[in-house]
Amino acid sequence: MLMTAIDGKQVVQPLSPPILRTRNLTVRFDEFPAVHGVNLDVADGELRVVIGANGAGKSTLLDLLCGKTLPSEGEVWLRDENITSIGEAAIARSGIGRKFQTPTVFKEMTVLENLQVASNRRVRVFENLFQRISARANDKEVAVAERTGLLDSLNRKASELSHGQLQWLELAMVLSQEPKIILLDEPAAGMTAAETDKTAGLLLDLAGDHTVLVIEHDMAFVRQICRTITVMHQGSVLAEGTAEEIEHNPAVIEAYLGSATLSHA
């Protein structure tokens, strides 16, 4: 990747055409711009980390990408398809999977059932009318479960899992969806150090086959997965670059001056 400086701002120029693009993405809540004029280009197979202080608009950005929130202005493009406002389900079907900060899974269902629902690629009612479900996991489901360490828990109810396991389960569900782009909101939150390492490994592993967009607070974790970083501040993109570049970027330092949170937050 080439880094060029234009007017003191660093812009990523991807080699391949970007798989995900946003143009002037803006949303206002009660006239307060939570996300403002964001232009984002994410290359195919990239692992992108978005950081920023609380209220910088990171989660809102993901909400806009996956359709949870409708933008007031601007567009989202997935390759050459405009996916702005086509609805959460359609966005998901076009290849974007989302993992939330607090794990959202189907609590009263078993792990296997959760995966079955997620991996099912027939989504219409009438396609499914005569579809039976197997009591056993198929190869694909076993593979995903193995990758996320849930193989022993396939028949347990999700409500019986630990918080860390729930995070893994949600990740497993997103993976079963086989999305082109994976949106992750603080995947390491609430995990032990060992689990965090494992997560980092998994993310690095995923990048390449998938495009991964991660929101993270934990700079140690960010350094661990260490790829391109986008810094958000007050709803806009403040800077983009590698971890090292970002840490020495004067604008970033200025924005975080006094709060001194960047390294810990």
Add this chain to the structure above:
Amino acid sequence: MTKQTRRTFLKVSTLAAAGLATPSILRLGDRAWAADEIPVGIMYSLTGTTAIVEKSMNQCAQMAIDEINARGGVLGKKLRPIIEDPASEPRIYGEKARKLTIEDQVPVIFGCYTTASRKAVLPVVEKRNGLLVWPTWYEGEECSKNVLYAGSAVPNQQLENSIPWLQKKLGKNKLFIVGSDYAFPRGMAKTSKTICQNIGMGVVGDEYLPLGHTEWASMVSKIGSSGADVIFSNVVGDSIVAFYRELRNQGYDFEKLPLCSSTTTEVEIKAMGAEYALGSYVSLPYFQTVDTPRNKSFVEAFKAYAGADSVTHAAMEAVYTGVNIWAMAAEKAGDVTPEAIVANVGGLSFDAPQGKITIDPQNLHSSLTPRIGKTRADGLLDIVDQYAEPLLPLPYSSVGETADKRICTTAGATL
């Protein structure tokens, strides 16, 4: 709990347990009645919205049966009442009528108060050969051979007297007809319009509100702005009270804008507070104030039976008439089967509290004496007009039936 109430409570619960433990579901032989008893069904709602009126009808039916039993019963057998509570729901009326007719095999059901409930019972008695003795004044338009319409007035018996009277005696010429939204008020309105046409009286309004509706403000202001000088009300149930009160609250006065009702009995007047109905008219064949020795003894007997503060009213008097005339027909026929009763009841007369009533052999309805009452401060009504002779029932007067041109005959109705 005092000792006494606890004992009562224990007794009650034991009885209840026994009552629950012995349902006669199994078809181990159909229910056999003691040879010296005739089971009869009594089916008036004891719960739900119409229970207010039907409870007193239930009591009156029981009183009439007790009186008959005290006189030695029917055909030398005692009548044994089987009481069911259809809870004011047509659905349950049907179910209970089935139980009485098919399981308990009663030859007659004294029951129903609203037409909706009668319609739900009709298929049961017609197809399973039962007999319903129906008490309430109603819209007519029915000609069943499994229903004895004893003591129940039909529109011509409430309207032929009253509407011309409003014109002649009160000098009113612009009638507003208002009713609850169902068949009775609509049937009444049709007959009223025919009569008005014949006597040259104007009808300035004909409006309905849903049953049980209690927000009458819009309707009352509509009446006010219609230019009507007299109101005819076919409003029933809870709505009556709300309607009268609204008239008062909007400042109307029955002396200036008279109101004649076909439905407001002593019960409703008591419920709304007599001051609100004071001076309004009612057209029915029976009032508690009918001044005959026969009625006085009936009122006394009922007060002794049901409590001193109870009132008698038209539907109740019809229940009393129905039980008695059924017993007379059974004696005459020497049999209690519905066919025997229907074949023999025509032409029978009974000296009812309201006067002599006779069952019409063609349509099984009753000749009754039309009366108009005016509400007084104590909640009873002064009789201001009454016919000298009973008037023939014409159940299809709303579609043009006359005494010479009958629609309902022994052969059924020909519309």
Add this chain to the structure above:
Amino acid sequence: MRMMEERMTYRTASLVAYVAFFALLMVLPFFLNSFWTNRMATYLVYSICALGISMSWGYAGILSLGQGLFFGMGAYMLAMSLTLADPGNNPVPELMLLNMEPDAVRDLCCVTTGSFLWIPFRWVIVGILAGILVPCILAAVIGYVMFKRRTTGVYVSIITLAFALIGQLLIINNQPLTGGFNGLASLASLEIFGFEFDPYGPSIYYLVTLTLLAVILLARYLLSGRVGQVLKAIREDEARARYLGYDVENYKLFIFCVSAGVAGLAGMLFTLTSEFAAPSLMATSFSISMVIWAATGGRASLLGACIGALLVNFIGSLASESATFQPVWPIILGGLFVFVVLVMPNGIAGIFKDFFDRRSAPRTVEGR
């Protein structure tokens, strides 16, 4: 794999329960007199109703308090056909003759305003089909606006309730067309290929029982498959299901319509056992009763819902026929609502399941 074994036990036990239940139903008429045959048939109709509730509420979390609307529509559709089949209503129903203008033509086309709508119902098959389709279509329309706007939870309950109220008012208000408050009561018996169904005989009873069996099997097939799984997922977390690519609205709409169709079917059978259709079938209290039948038996259990409907109605009729229990029955019924919700949220079926399924840790409520 102790867990697996226990599941198997529960599975076997529910299979046994199903078989026993239907075997009992099949032999029951041999022991019942005609009144109880008819009464049981009516209660089984209520079971079908509860089944419909269980499908939408228990499995998809959609609590409709307007189920009576669909039940009533089903009842009316068949009742219209049976009205026309009655010789007393030929060529025009008596109710229309009584409500027509004096000089109107005595033909269904134009005897009263809108009477032409009755014409297709001359063929009983139209009445039967309409009895299922009309509630379905009605549900589709109501459901479409509701679910597309992402209405959920109590809002759905109240909107359906309001729709049922409107339906009831409109039927009452259009007496010349619908029979108004008194409903339709002079009906012929249903005759198919020359076979006449007797409301008091085993024929209707078996018709109802077999319909119940068919509906329950169909529902089980549907809900144990992929659609059921997705619905369950939607019930658990609607948003999650959406981010997995499911069009949640369509699934909800589907089960809402199926549930309405089942209610319509039950309504038709009700017309057969009770020989009338009236607006009171659309009353709020009746709609809510249906919910409590399902809740008592177990909202998320099809068989449970059936048994709940039978039990509540059976005990109710016994109580109302005993003089001492009659005045307190509404209190018992009200108490049952509170008790079931507080103490046994999964109903009788929940207790049954807990018995076999002790290990499943904290008890949770399905289908909130």
Add this chain to the structure above:
Amino acid sequence: METFVIGLSIGSILFMVALGLAIIYGTMKVINLAHGEMVMIGAYTTVLATKHLGFNLYLCIPLAFLVTAAFGYVIERTVVRRLYGRLLDTLLATWGIALILQQLIRIHFGLGLFGIHIDGLGSDLQNVPVPSELQQAFQFLGANIPVYRAFLFVMALLLGAVSWWLIFKTRFGSQLRAVSVARNTASACGINDKRVNTLAFAYGSGLAGIAGVLVSGFKTVSPDMGTPYVVDAFLVVVAGGVGHLMGTLLSAGILGEVQSFVATWLNDVYGRTVLFTVVILILLFKPQGLFVTKSR
């Protein structure tokens, strides 16, 4: 003009019933299907107090408030509290409570079973004497306006004002608002959210009780009189926007007027149909309520 005044009075009653429901729903997200029964109990309190204690209508207002608030208190403590977070279940349980309350009135709180009857209870229709000064009508802008309807309107505004004061100017009110916006945060800040719930429920019920007193002045009092109010009142609450006092007030007014005008032009059936349709449309296209600006 008369139609307008009628609409205003329909709206006033709607508002009084809905206000209590709005406070309860706003705080706890619970729909109390027994809310109509609170109206009924308020009305019966009036019947009994006028019959046995010689109270007049005005004196019954505080009494009925206390009685129904006590009922509300007990219901919240015994049932609603245990169902926290299970909204549909609460709906069913409160319907059960409604059934029980109705029947308790019918059987004289169970005394009827032992042959004891209290004058004023039972399944009969009851009525309440109205002070004569409320029974007249006066002229205003050429229209004939019943005093009672004007009284309803004044009472509705008064209750609205008192509730506004309570919610926005008192300590309890600020706790109430805190709980309704962010329950967990509020409770973490040391607010006893359960107590707030109970008091809100009791206060809301008390308001319905007052509505009951006022309704008893021009309608029949019977055990099932309350049932129709719940649905209407709930529709008012959602149409106005949950948790917005002013929205409730305005939507009650508007819906009252809609019903009144359509009823006058067509009939009450269509009045109600249009009312429901309007609310459903509002729900569908402005689910936040008519008078709420969209927020996160």
